[in-house]
Amino acid sequence: MAGKENPMLTERTTLTQFLIEERRRHPTSSGELNALIHDVALACKAISKRIASGALTGLIGKAGAVNVQGEQQQKLDVVANDIFLAATEWGGHLAGMVSEELDEPYPIPHGYPLGKYLLAFDPLDGSSNIDVNLSVGSIFSILRAPEPGAAAQLEDFLQPGTEQVAAGYAIYGPATVLVVTVGTGVHAFTLDSELGEFFLTRENITIPPTTTEYAVNSSNRRFWEPAVLRYVDECLDGASGPREKDFNMRWVASLVADTHRLLTRGGVFLYPRDLKDPAKPGRLRLLYEANPVAMIIEQAGGAAITGRDRVLDVVPTHLHERIGFIFGSYEEVERIERYHNEPEEDPALLDHPLYGLRGLYRIPS
Numbered sequence: 293m294a295g296k297e298n299p300m301l302t303e304r305t306t307l308t309q310f311l312i313e314e315r316r317r318h319p320t321s322s323g324e325l326n327a328l329i330h331d332v333a334l335a336c337k338a339i340s341k342r343i344a345s346g347a348l349t350g351l352i353g354k355a356g357a358v359n360v361q362g363e364q365q366q367k368l369d370v371v372a373n374d375i376f377l378a379a380t381e382w383g384g385h386l387a388g389m390v391s392e393e394l395d396e397p398y399p400i401p402h403g404y405p406l407g408k409y410l411l412a413f414d415p416l417d418g419s420s421n422i423d424v425n426l427s428v429g430s431i432f433s434i435l436r437a438p439e440p441g442a443a444a445q446l447e448d449f450l451q452p453g454t455e456q457v458a459a460g461y462a463i464y465g466p467a468t469v470l471v472v473t474v475g476t477g478v479h480a481f482t483l484d485s486e487l488g489e490f491f492l493t494r495e496n497i498t499i500p501p502t503t504t505e506y507a508v509n510s511s512n513r514r515f516w517e518p519a520v521l522r523y524v525d526e527c528l529d530g531a532s533g534p535r536e537k538d539f540n541m542r543w544v545a546s547l548v549a550d551t552h553r554l555l556t557r558g559g560v561f562l563y564p565r566d567l568k569d570p571a572k573p574g575r576l577r578l579l580y581e582a583n584p585v586a587m588i589i590e591q592a593g594g595a596a597i598t599g600r601d602r603v604l605d606v607v608p609t610h611l612h613e614r615i616g617f618i619f620g621s622y623e624e625v626e627r628i629e630r631y632h633n634e635p636e637e638d639p640a641l642l643d644h645p646l647y648g649l650r651g652l653y654r655i656p657s
């Protein structure tokens with residue numbers, strides 16, 4: 293409910309008003325971060341409109357190209373990427389950008405002013421869900437440029453998530469909702485599509501520390517590490533197993549939608565490191581998927597780990613790095629981290645053909 297913490301904020305507080313109110317806490321700030329978040333919000337409004345038009349605008353289906361990830365680009369991946377670039381490149385707030393859809397960092401075009409921030413984004417997350425009309429989203433992360441006013445270099449983006457100054461996502465579902473953190477809690481704004489304005493609808497979102505709901509793509513089960521097998525099996529064992537309670541499972545296959553569910557009713561999400569493809573130690577990308585979501589989750593009182601380490605502490609080594617990603621309700625994530633640090637304790641796994649002490653592989657930590 294908006295306005296619970298601050299009486300200045302009500303259901304009719306717009307994103308603009310909210311950011312002005314935030315800035316009052318930092319009177320010396322230049323306002324550039326607010327302006328950049330506005331530009332991102334503008335991009336999200338434009339993407340929301342394209343998605344809502346669906347097949348009517350001929351934007352459903354494959355673009356016919358493969359991106360740097362080796363994944364089929366959807367037409368809307370390309371359109372959303374162009375919208376993000378166009379909405380943010382001219383404002384003078386950025387020194388450079390990184391997108392899931394671009395191999396290299398995007399340089400701010402010649403002649404446009406350069407700013408003091410870096411933007412990393414996934415313009416359309418969950419794009420394999422577009423054809424089936426399920427929720428998709430956009431994710432963004434904002435870092436400080438090491439050299440404000442100078443064109444960013446690739447290495448400038450390789451900062452750990454702890455350095456993020458802001459992060460957020462938009463979910464394009466039955467309603468379009470923008471979820472933002474500037475490091476002072478997590479807040480949600482719902483788009484009034486008639487007015488074209490985001491209004492504050494949830495302030496200081498928190499994730500319950502415990503849960504009985506988990507999310508995982510079980511088709512990868514045979515590639516999982518013992519800790520993940522143990523955790524999921526214990527959930528499946530339900531009330532008659534060691535957890536002594538029944539668990540529910542939900543998997544949208546759209547990180548934004550799964551994250552939004554966790555922020556709404558708690559839960560734990562696992563896309564763990566696995567042995568499916570040794571070249572890809574995880575599915576999700578660190579810079580523009582895991583880091584921004586991890587910042588939001590921690591700001592909401594939850595936790596986010598790679599399995600053994602805190603996601604936000606990981607120092608990236610390349611732009612499109614993938615990582616194991618487990619996040620959500622604090623106590624569940626803590627339990628999963630503990631299982632990763634003591635996998636051999638489960639006697640049932642000692643002889644697991646892939647991972648057990650006598651198995652083929654011992655995965656180094």
Ligand SMILES: O=P(O)(O)OC[C@H]1O[C@](O)(COP(=O)(O)O)[C@@H](O)[C@@H]1O
Binds near residue numbers: 546548
């Ligand atoms: O297809 P899977 O294995 O269920 O993976 C789903 C995951 O892949 C993603 O769709 C990857 O995002 P992109 O659509 O941006 O490539 C996540 O949103 C989601 O969590």
Ligand SMILES: [Mg+2]
Binds near residue numbers: 416418
């Ligand atoms: Mg994605």
Ligand SMILES: [Mg+2]
Binds near residue numbers: 415
């Ligand atoms: Mg994407």
